[in-house]
Amino acid sequence: MFKVKIRKAAEIILETYFEPAEYPLVNIYFSTDLLYLRYWYNATAPANVALAAEPDILLDLTLSEDTYMKLTGEFPITEGIDNSGSMAAKRVTNDVRSIIFEILHCDCQPRYREAYLKAKVSELLVMMLSTGYMEKPSGRWTVREIAMLTEIKELISLNLQNCYSIEQLAEISGMNRTKLQEGFKDLFGKTIFSYTTDMKMLKAKMLLEDEQGLSLKEIAGMLGYRHTNHFSAAFKKRYNFSPSQLKRS
Known part of the structure; x- marks a missing residue:
């Protein structure tokens, strides 16, 4: 199973510790309407950086770039990242918002909870890609x-x-x-x-x-x-x- 850290505001839903060899990490966090992406390149990155940047955060996910690549088959887009290492992405769609709700309100049995949450994160990443999270080509290509x-x-x-x-x-x-x-x-x-x-x-x-x-x-x-x-x-x-x-x- 892959490693993923899931947070809801200041509350940790699923805790994971990453080894130095697993960096860089991809931090994806959702406000009410927007999805944000941030890269963490080393283990000294502050743990609360995403929360400080976006106060009305709904969900905060952190996983390694390797895992992101293996799950989605794509590298996270890094074009347009600012000096702080973050970028604003597309607006959150209703489909993505539904998966976030299921993660935040997980009510399955404790022994299945971690497996359920990781499955939902995989679904969420695929949904992000299929609903326009990645920048679209300009339209000038046949x-x-x-x-x-x-x-x-x-x-x-x-x-x-x-x-x-x-x-x-x-x-x-x-x-x-x-x-x-x-x-x-x-x-x-x-x-x-x-x-x-x-x-x-x-x-x-x-x-x-x-x-x-x-x-x-x-x-x-x-x-x-x-x-x-x-x-x-x-x-x-x-x-x-x-x-x-x-x-x-």
Whole structure:
């Protein structure tokens, strides 16, 4: 089961403690009408930051970015985040509000309570994505272009050992460089480079936590890095600790 911390105003509904290796965390909190998202990059982030920012909060969820990705298949959109690490998202829909109500008023038997709440959080995240939480593309892309851009995204995700150049991806997609890069960022909220790096680092974190005990050199090679030190530098930049530290822990 995944870790998730759930709060209602100052009351903790479900408590969870996160290890340093599980950062960054995604903090999602709901007011009466709006959904907000905040990133916590290290364990020193103040626990009450979301509550202080939004006094009429209904529900406050915190889970790791890894878990968010595994549950939804998407990275949280980070474009537009301000200097405090937060952003306002779309208005809360009635469907999302209904799930929040079910979480806040959970009346199941105590032994099933945690499983129920985690299931509802999974449902809530999927509902957020399906009701327009993610920024919509501008509307200037054809159905064929959207399908091709989605294929490019899947190609990158499934072949992380390949370091595709923009020229290669443009040739595969049948688009020019500019259109490919603009379309990718418009649809998925990240540049091709940022998305590729995020996927590689997520995969690296999963491999480092795996019990197979792969070496850093093996993992670096699986992710398309010729030099282990380049991989280690990218990993540390993303997570604020080195892959060797995670491997030792």
